[in-house]
Amino acid sequence: MALPLPEGQLFQITHRILPADYEMPSLEIAYDHYSINYHIRGDRTTITPNFTFTQHPGSVSSLAPYIYHRTVPASDEVYESILIKFSPLFVKPMTDQFGQQILDQIYARPTNRFSADMQPIVYGYFTRLLALYAQEDSPYRDFRLQCILCELLLTILEHRLSEDGSASHASPLTLPIMEAVSYMESHYAEPLTMDRVADVAGYSAAYFSRLFQKQLGKSYSEYLSHIRIRNVSRLLLNTDKSITEIAIETGYQYPGNLSASFREKTGLTPKQYRSRRKKPVKTPH
Numbered sequence: 001m002a003l004p005l006p007e008g009q010l011f012q013i014t015h016r017i018l019p020a021d022y023e024m025p026s027l028e029i030a031y032d033h034y035s036i037n038y039h040i041r042g043d044r045t046t047i048t049p050n051f052t053f054t055q056h057p058g059s060v061s062s063l064a065p066y067i068y069h070r071t072v073p074a075s076d077e078v079y080e081s082i083l084i085k086f087s088p089l090f091v092k093p094m095t096d097q098f099g100q101q102i103l104d105q106i107y108a109r110p111t112n113r114f115s116a117d118m119q120p121i122v123y124g125y126f127t128r129l130l131a132l133y134a135q136e137d138s139p140y141r142d143f144r145l146q147c148i149l150c151e152l153l154l155t156i157l158e159h160r161l162s163e164d165g166s167a168s169h170a171s172p173l174t175l176p177i178m179e180a181v182s183y184m185e186s187h188y189a190e191p192l193t194m195d196r197v198a199d200v201a202g203y204s205a206a207y208f209s210r211l212f213q214k215q216l217g218k219s220y221s222e223y224l225s226h227i228r229i230r231n232v233s234r235l236l237l238n239t240d241k242s243i244t245e246i247a248i249e250t251g252y253q254y255p256g257n258l259s260a261s262f263r264e265k266t267g268l269t270p271k272q273y274r275s276r277r278k279k280p281v282k283t284p285h
Contacts, residue, residue, distance in 0.1 A: 002030040010090040018079040023072040033085040038126045042079035053111045053166035058119040064107040072185045082126040094150040112160040125152040170217030176201040236274045
């Protein structure tokens, strides 16, 4: 279970700096709060029953109560974020005005991205809330926190980009399949057989294969290739590593296998993709 709000509190905000290899040890679910998380550094992949998405610096993840989720590293950079948890009662002035559906609209997306102009504005809300939360002796603190949080939530709703980069699943993932996907996200660089991942889910390989295809809408091998290509793209754009080094780091036995798979998915060779890094190109999601 996700850590609940401290007893007697309706709002909490924390500035977190975690090791690059930090991952949630198990699936979690929140029962008493909504959360929003501004990503400052590092990349994280989150698996939920309905979506899998990768958070990058400048994006905001949002999770409503009663949703199982798990995050794993998506880069080798230190993970830094500002996490807000709040009770529905804390934003009652907003829901009294606009109805519960306003929260449903905001939390219909698990990840939110913004234009370059809006990113510092959104970040500013988080830093203001963090600074204000530390002012425990102020008699106006909670009211001001309420006002700024409601303004932040409405800003997210009004200014997030239409394309959020999340991938919806063919049908909601069951908990064993969520565990399997989390394991694949963490171990894609290893020789990862379906038998090994099926064992993580607690199923026979044959049953796992059918269930995986039904819920993800992709075969096991297709989804593993999707994870690897996503990480190849990241390394091509964010490092100067050679194609051979990237192949080894992402689970490809030979650079030729990487190049063929990458071209099939993106229409470009790894070298072409890297050279066009500042131009709009077709990227795997």
